[in-house]
Amino acid sequence: MANYIDGFVLPVPQNHLTEYRRVVETVAKIWKEHGALAYFEYVGDDLELEGTQSFPELIDAKEDEVIVFGWVVFESKEARDLANERVATDPRMTDLIAPLTNPSKMVFNAKRMAYGGFQPLVQ
Numbered sequence: 001m002a003n004y005i006d007g008f009v010l011p012v013p014q015n016h017l018t019e020y021r022r023v024v025e026t027v028a029k030i031w032k033e034h035g036a037l038a039y040f041e042y043v044g045d046d047l048e049l050e051g052t053q054s055f056p057e058l059i060d061a062k063e064d065e066v067i068v069f070g071w072v073v074f075e076s077k078e079a080r081d082l083a084n085e086r087v088a089t090d091p092r093m094t095d096l097i098a099p100l101t102n103p104s105k106m107v108f109n110a111k112r113m114a115y116g117g118f119q120p121l122v123q
Contacts, residue, residue, distance in 0.1 A: 002120045004077045009055055010113035011065040020107055023096050031072055035083035041070035059112050
């Protein structure tokens with residue numbers, strides 16, 4: 001079976017990482033309720049390789065930010081599209097995300113996130 005994934009990279013202020021983690025643990029459950037097969041987010045640890053552009057450079061990370069790399073696995077692109085629609089209208093998401101996007105304490109800024117849907121190349 002050829003799955004489809006959504007992938008993303010974003011900066012999170014180091015001092016808000018615990019709060020971010022608490023929120024995305026619930027977000028992952030919501031995605032799975034709406035059709036995701038799996039949901040992963042990892043914090044960058046070894047992000048430099050000579051001769052390449054690093055994730056921190058790509059998203060212009062600040063000194064006090066960590067890089068989060070994540071992906072959500074779906075059965076197909078169609079299942080992903082349906083899940084995206086359902087998650088976008090799930091009222092729990094609004095309640096969860098609102099504190100993270102408060103301008104006075106910006107934890108998550110979608111304008112600084114790289115995102116895309118991906119079909120299999122090698123499995």
